[in-house]
Amino acid sequence: AELARSTADTRLKRVLETDAVGVIFFDYTGTVVDANDVFLRMVGYTRAEIETRAVTWRTMTPPEWVKVSEEQMLKLEQTGRIGPYEKEYMLKDGSRRWMLFTGRDLGGDRIVEYAIDITRRKQAEATSQAMEERFRALVEASSDVIYRMSPDWKEMRQLQGRDFLSETAEPERTWLEKYIHPEDQAFVWTSIQDAITHQKIFQLEHRVLQADGTIGWTFSRAVPLRNKDGEVIEWFGAASDVTARKRAEEALLRSEKLATLGRLVASIAHEINNPLEAMSNLIYLAHHSIGLPEEAQDLLQLADAELKRIAHITRQSLGFYRESxxxxxxxxxxxxxxxxxxxxxxxxxxxxxxxxxxxxxxxxxxxxxxxxxxxxxxxxxxxxxxxxxxxxxxxxxxxxxxxxxxxxxxxxxxxxxxxxxxxxxxxxxxxxxxxxxxxxxxxxxxxxxxxxxxxxxxxxxxxxxxxxxxxxxxxxxx
Structure with a gap:
């Protein structure tokens, strides 16, 4: 019996001295009556300070967390157990650490509680949450269309249309026909397959069907998101509305073509002026020839009228080009x-x-x-x-x-x-x-x-x- 007791004490001591787990013993008033060395190192108190019975769970609990702790004490009365729950703990030097607690009633006016320091995890979560909030704010502030695609691009998981494209209420498997102009669908899909095959960024300028049913232009760019094994789990992309720019480019191109045509017309009009004058003179001479039949004179008169009309149009063309x-x-x-x-x-x-x-x-x-x-x-x-x-x-x-x-x-x-x-x-x-x-x-x-x-x-x-x-x-x- 003494050997068994000694063995049990040794095992208990090893449990209590586990490096990562702090162990605290309370009485029913909440006073700390004992703790292992791990917990003492966590909170900065000495064993002598614990033995004075001056340290309680309220001493180490920030004011905003008292209510949560009281709820756990009420749970202890009803079930004999505490937690698991998370809260901040106030150390002796006034700093704070995040702890994960769980415990139970041992009977005989004793409660045991186990504590694990989760500060690093909480900081990582806070950092991750802050980054997520910033990313969400960036997405909301952007005027670009945001979309998420499955690894094989066969399913559009989400699309925020920004009033440019129709938004998806649920995953969309017919997105290619719904959003991409029929004449561009094959070209877009070929570019997507090339990006998937070579695991590279997808980017392309193409036509789309806008939310109002009209045809627009977009510049789309998507990057692959990978897991820890390097496998693509999703594609995340943004698409900019470049409709106004494309239309302006097309209008500029038409304008340049019209300007070139205008210069060409002016050049042609200038070159045909001399032949026109010569033809007018020849028709005049023929019209006044002696012995010309009356029918021929009428025809020459009609030819002269049409020639004058051609000359009038030619002068107008030159006039348009030279106008102030x-x-x-x-x-x-x-x-x-x-x-x-x-x-x-x-x-x-x-x-x-x-x-x-x-x-x-x-x-x-x-x-x-x-x-x-x-x-x-x-x-x-x-x-x-x-x-x-x-x-x-x-x-x-x-x-x-x-x-x-x-x-x-x-x-x-x-x-x-x-x-x-x-x-x-x-x-x-x-x-x-x-x-x-x-x-x-x-x-x-x-x-x-x-x-x-x-x-x-x-x-x-x-x-x-x-x-x-x-x-x-x-x-x-x-």
């Missing part, structure tokens, strides 16, 4: 007539009737080339809206108001009209109802020019038969 950007006295009616002449081929092809309603020559201070661009844009749009055999009415009239004289120009077509839900968008840049045939810049440029001339532009339209059509009204100070 400085406001000057400009004839509104002449600009309207030249705009009609420019589009005469399209007008005749579609058998459109043009009704011009003005009486006198109307002159205002304006940049002629810019104003002609306004009239040509509106006339071209009206022609595009018409079926074969439609009608366009153009009115120009000078008025007098309390703020002075002004000119009102009206373009009225009998076309299909503009739906009410899109009328407020027609002056927005890059908005077009013509699909790939339109740049979406014509009416935007038109409004900019009208605003620059301190004027205004209004639109009214009707799409319900029997009367359909659209009217654009421009008002300019005279």
């Amino acid at each position: 950007n400085v406001p000057a006295d400009t004839s509104v009616t002449q600009l309207l007539e030249s705009s009609i002449d420019l589009l005469r081929g399209k007008i005749n092809t579609r058998h459109v009737k043009i009704h011009c309603q003005w009486q006198d020559d109307i002159t205002i201070k304006a940049v002629a080339g810019e104003l002609r661009q306004v009239f040509s844009n509106l006339l071209a749009n009206a022609l595009d809206a018409l079926e074969t055999g439609g009608q366009i009415t153009i009115r120009a009239k000078r008025h007098h108001g309390k703020d002075g004289a002004y000119v009102r120009i009206l373009f009225l077509d009998s076309g299909r009209g503009i739906p009410l839900e899109t009328q407020h968008k027609i002056f927005d840049p890059f908005f077009s109802t013509k699909g790939n045939l339109g740049t979406g810049l014509g009416l935007w440029v038109t409004k900019q020019i009208v605003d620059k001339h301190h004027g205004s532009i209004r639109v009214r339209s009707r799409i319900l038969p029997p009367t359909t059509g659209t009217a654009f009204q421009i008002t300019l100070p005279a």
